[in-house]
Amino acid sequence: MPDHSAPPPRERLARASSRARSTAADALQRRRGWWIAAGVLAVVVVLVVLVRLFLVDRLWPETRAQALLDEAAVATAAGRLSTPDGDGARQLYEAALALDPDDVRPRAGLAEVARAAVVQAATAVEAGRFDEAHIALRLANELSAPREHVDAVTAALRQREASGAGLDRLVAEAQAAQAAGMLDAGEHSALPLYRRVLALQPDNADALRGREDALASLLEDARRRLREGGLREAADLIARVREYDAGHVDLPDTDARLTEELDALRRRAARSLEAGHVERAVAEWRTLLAFDPADARAQRGLHDAGAAYAARAERFARDFNFADADAQLREARALAADSDAVRTAGEHVERSRARHARLGPQLPPAQRRQRVDTLLRQAAAAEARGDLLTPPGDSAYDKIRAARLVAPDDAAVARASSRLLPSARQCFDAGLRANSLARARACLDAREVLGDEGNAVREARRRLAQRWLAIGDERLGAGNLVGAEAALASARDVDAGVPGHSEFARRLRTASMKPD
Structure with missing residues (x-):
């Protein structure tokens, strides 16, 4: 039998929907309440921090300063005058003084610490604790304790130490x-x-x-x-x-000799540059700068050396020898990048490179012949002057090398190379005899470019590398480890397989590990 008291289905559905809406509204209200509570809590935290930072710390530093002064007084009374962890009386008074540099109380406290340090030192002297006495006296001196008190304790300490020091x-x-x-x-x-x-x-x-x-x-x-x-x-x-x-009798004379050597090295560097020996001049200027980085003459010397490298780069570029031109230009820029001469040289090299790109591969045979003849005439003139391998860029060797770049298979160039080759060999041998190994290396490179026989070049490289090892051995024996390492590097650069280089390297490493 149907239940006439139950509400119709439509009414039941409406009531359920109303209850759902009410439940959702209550949940939303609860979430809003939580967000409001969280926001209020965050505001309270921020206010507490701001009050702490801007009111307590800034408006009432006296409270912190007084606490530091109280702690410092306790530390002084306990004899804890200075400690590495910052709890000593000195450190606490200094912290209070940093809070208020105009406060006289921390200064008075530091003066009291100084007097206590003198007392501690005197007590330690009487007890024979000499290390403690030295530490206390050092503290007293640092805090400007009365001089007469410090001197008295110091004299007593010296007397006690002398009597028992043997x-x-x-x-x-x-x-x-x-x-x-x-x-x-x-x-x-x-x-x-x-x-x-x-x-x-x-x-x-x-x-x-x-x-x-x-x-x-x-x-x-x-x-x-x-x-x-x-x-x-x-x-x-x-x-x-x-x-x-500082008053040793030999000191002034040795100081004067050092000054004379520095002046002599400056003069040698200037002469080397004037003579076209730029590498030697650079090494000498750098030696001076290693001794005194503020040496104005050495700085100017390196700047002038950069200009000399730039001039070399231009000469090489005129002969279309761009490998050497670029190498010289790199040296110039390393020494004087802001120099007008170096900047101008770079522009000239680039113009020569562009010109060579336009004319080189398509250079008509007549113009190639003319260029080769010009270079060979310049080589003959340099040879007549005696400029066989120097100066760079204008020597007979450089002109012949430039001619080989233009016409590597030209018979006249080959004859000129053969004519100059004996001079390059003599130059190498003379460099070895004079122990001028940088000069010998340059002459060896010339021999190779001029077409010297392969076995002869390899033998020469071995001789030069062995000579560098011998020099390295002398430097190592004299205790010059840096010089010995440089000599080893030069030997390996000339001939990576020179006999004895590995053994010498081990000796050098062993010497480097020994304490001074």
């Missing part, structure tokens, strides 16, 4: 180290030991005499280094002597 034993150790040649190679070598003795007993005659002789030996070594061209090493030795005794 000065005769220290002098004997220093003399033994000096006899063994250990002058300044660690705390147990002669000069540091003499310094310890003289700090305790400034008038100890044996220590004064031993120090005088040891410093004289260092200065003699410095003068020897100067004669060998080791300016940096000599300067380091002179500086070490000055640290031990």
Whole structure:
């Protein structure tokens, strides 16, 4: 029997829909409440931070400063005057002073720390704790404790140390180290030991005499280094002597010799540049700059050397020898990139390159013949002047090489090469005899370009590389590790397979690992 009390289906559906809408509205209201609560909480957090940063820290720094002063006073009373972790009285007073540089209380506290450091030092001296006494006196000095108090404790410390330090034993150790040649190679070598003795007993005659002789030996070594061209090493030795005794009798003369050597090197560099030996001049100017980077004459010298390289680049470019022109231009730019001469040379090289691109491959035989004849006449003129391999760009060798680039199979060029080849061989041998290995290398390169026989060139390369190894061995024996490494690099560059280079490299590595 149908239930007439139940609502019709349409009404039931409407009621269900109404309940669903009500439930969704309640959920949305709850979510809005959570977002509002979260926003309020965020605002509160921000306000707390702002109040902390801008009110407490900025408006009431006195509170923090007072806390630091209180902690510093406690540390002073406890004898904790200075600590690496920042909890010492000194560090706390300095922190308070940083908060308010006009506050006199931190300054007064630091003065109290200085006085306490003097007391600590005196107590440590009486107890025989000499290391602690030294530390406390150093703190007292740093904080400008009263000088008379510091001097009194220092004198007492020196007297107590001298009475128990065994000065005769220290002098004997220093003399033994000096006899063994250990002058300044660690705390147990002669000069540091003499310094310890003289700090305790400034008038100890044996220590004064031993120090005088040891410093004289260092200065003699410095003068020897100067004669060998080791300016940096000599300067380091002179500086070490000055640290031990600025009034040593031999010091002014050695200083004067160093100045003379520097001036002589400047003059040699200038002459090398004037003579067209640009590479040598650059090496000499760089030696001066390694000694003193602010040397104005050396800086100008490198700038002038850059212009000389630029001029070479232009000469090579005129002969369409662009490989060498580019190499010279790179050297010029490395030394004087902002030079007008270098910039102009770069433009000339590019114009020559463009001209060669237009004319070179399509150069008519008559013009090619004319160009080759011109270069060969210039080579003959240079040969007559004696300019066989130098100066770069204008030598007979350079002109013949340019002619070979234009006409590699030309019979006249081949004859000119053959005529110049004996001079290149003689140049190489002369360079080896004079130990002018850079010159020998240039002559060897000329031999190869001029068509020297392959076995002869390989043999010459082996001889030159072996000579570089011999020089490296001499430098290694003299303790010049940098020079020895450079010699090894030169040997390998000339002949990568030269016998003995691996063994020498191992010796060099072993020497480099030894402590100074």
